[in-house]
Amino acid sequence: QLHIYKCVWLCVLSLQVFDSQGRDVTPLPLVAVADDPDSKTHEKSSLEEVLFKKGSSIFKSSTTTDVVSSRYGDIQTHKPYVLCPSIFLEIIRFVLLLLSEFPRKPVDKGFDIILSETDTISLLDLPPTLVSEDAEDADAVKQRNRDYTEFCSSKMGSDNFFERSSQTLVGEHKCKYTQTDTNKSVNKGTIATTWDIYDSFSMSNENRETRESERVDYLTSTRNKQDISEVTMSRETGNSFSENQSNLEKILSSEAFMKSVSIMERVIVLNIFQPKLAAFRGLHVLKGKLSQPVCRCKGHYLTPTLEPLWTFVSPLTRGHNITCMTWNKKNPDILAVGYVGGSSGNPQPGLICCWSLKNLVWSERVFSCHSSVTCLEFSSSNPSHLAIGMYDGAVAIYNVQQRCNRHTQPVWQVTWTKQQLQLSGEEREEVLVSVSGDGRITKWLILHNDFNCVGNKPQTDYRLKARECNLYYLSFVLSVQSFCYDTGIYVIGTWDGSMHKCSLSNSDHFLDTYCKHPSPVTHIEWSPIYSDVFLSSSSDGTIQLWKVDTLNPKMSFTSVQSIVDSVKWSPNCGTVFAAIYRHRVEVWDLCQSIMRPTLVHHAEPGVTLSSLLFAKGSDSILVGDSRGEVTVYKLKNFRVGKPKKVNGSSSTFDLWQGSTKSAQIPCFFTGWKRV
């Protein structure tokens, strides 16, 4: 039997193997081989020579028990090795010797290892010898076979052959222990999250044309983003101080930072003011350390009070008198406040601030205009447009979406040389109507452009017949509610105390005149719930309640002899209204009493209260004063709707006594119809 040994060929261009970091990872031989005395010269020898020269010695050594022989080359490894059984060990030894024999070439750059398949190596090939019956030498083969069997059988008992047993020496097995370093394994995992897939996909979509070659970079960069979480604080902080500083500056000045800071400020402020805001909204207040104990006295009528919640004030607005406030139509959390610049009577640049409930300490927008602001109103069809009227007669529309902290040009401006202005926007056709002190009522049609330039042209100019009254000081309110048959009705008040009912369609003369006040009418307010009822306030200290078609006031309310600056209905309840005097605020609830205000709140000494606003959906009122502060008060203990029997003898009561039932809201006004 022949054992055919061939060696496995490895075409190796270089015997050194480096990994991606340049470390030498050439496989070291398993066998600790010592110098072979036959190959001390370390010459390049042909492969055959090496093979077969060594082969014989290997065979020799395999029969001995001493595996660790010093016959091999002086490749010193301090690593012990493991014995593998017989033949495979021989082959491995061949390979290792090969590797050691070839001189090592220095490798700087990467190399290619080409593995190619050798021909099939037959280690043992015993082909069957089969001869066909029909072959030529079949007979010879048969004869040979027969001879052989005869020969085998004749072996027994013949003198040529004798049996003898022999013993092969089986070498003692020696256990040789080796030890290798454990293979270090590193677990590396990644999670293919939905967003990661989406990111890489969208990024590769974007950059497909231009950055084809750098796609690998992107993938690695997305991988790096995941690995950010693996980076721990234990990394060496090699940043120098200056690098840190510039880093900080860059971050602080970036826009994203400012945005984050503004969001953060809102959150902080909301946290600080959370109890107040909860009270504003009518929610249950979270119990904090300093929450006030709620006294639950059921069945007691606690005195209604105004509980101050917070104040809208900022250093910009301090000292400016507030003239007007209005809520945004679309987002009821945005408040626009108009300020007078400087002292009143002295036209100076005015100020408009837009406050949001999200940030109670700083206004979201600040606009300055060239003159004091007298009135303002948000548009309902275009909720970001704010129309303002100024003291010098100009009307302007601002777009509050522009985040411009400096002086911003109004969207549109027109100027006459007139005195005072008040305006409000009508809902239906988005008409702007302005009334000026010279007696002109102008209706403006707003033409929309896409951008901020809004053209405006006066549509109709209502020349009021200047009667004997001097239309010097006007205040008016436009009827905006559902008057089903007549929507263009508005009422204006005049300096001499009479009020005129006019119609938008009729520009020549008044429809009606209501005379009651002896002194200038300061404010007229339509009821938001009852469309034919309005209140008027004047400087004689009285408030009159009117119905549109009767020329005499239905009711009259007096409390102090002081100029009533403004009167406003509550949007939540149909019988509540508030009036602002110079130094006090009064809230009247007509269900409880029509003789006395239900609630009186005095201003601080030295402060004049100048404007008033109700908050829709929340029982709070906003009061603006001469210090430039808007204080938000909550109507506490304000019980609305509890009727009381009123016994009075004034003529106005006769109306009420018609309905002997409780003065509930529906019956409240049916009493009038009877009259």
Added chain:
Amino acid sequence: MTILYFSLYHFIIEGHKGVIGTIIVNSEGLPIRTTLDNSTTSLYARLLRSFTTLARSAVRDVDPQNDLTFVRIRSKKQEILVAPENNFLLIVIQNPSE
């Protein structure tokens, strides 16, 4: 310029009542500005960074077009507010009931 930004930042954030401390962390996780002591700062920065990454991953997993804008952790004693951005992290610790 830096002074302006610093003062603005201080006024807007640090001046509010109840704010215990603020930390700005850059993209590598190193706090670059802080009003607390070093050990607390590094603790907060390290923990909150991994937390916001986790939160962002959760938000974006549900809808990859969404993104995290703000994280608030309210605990018994205080509230931790984190505004995450691409290259920095703004952390504010506030005691809201003060």
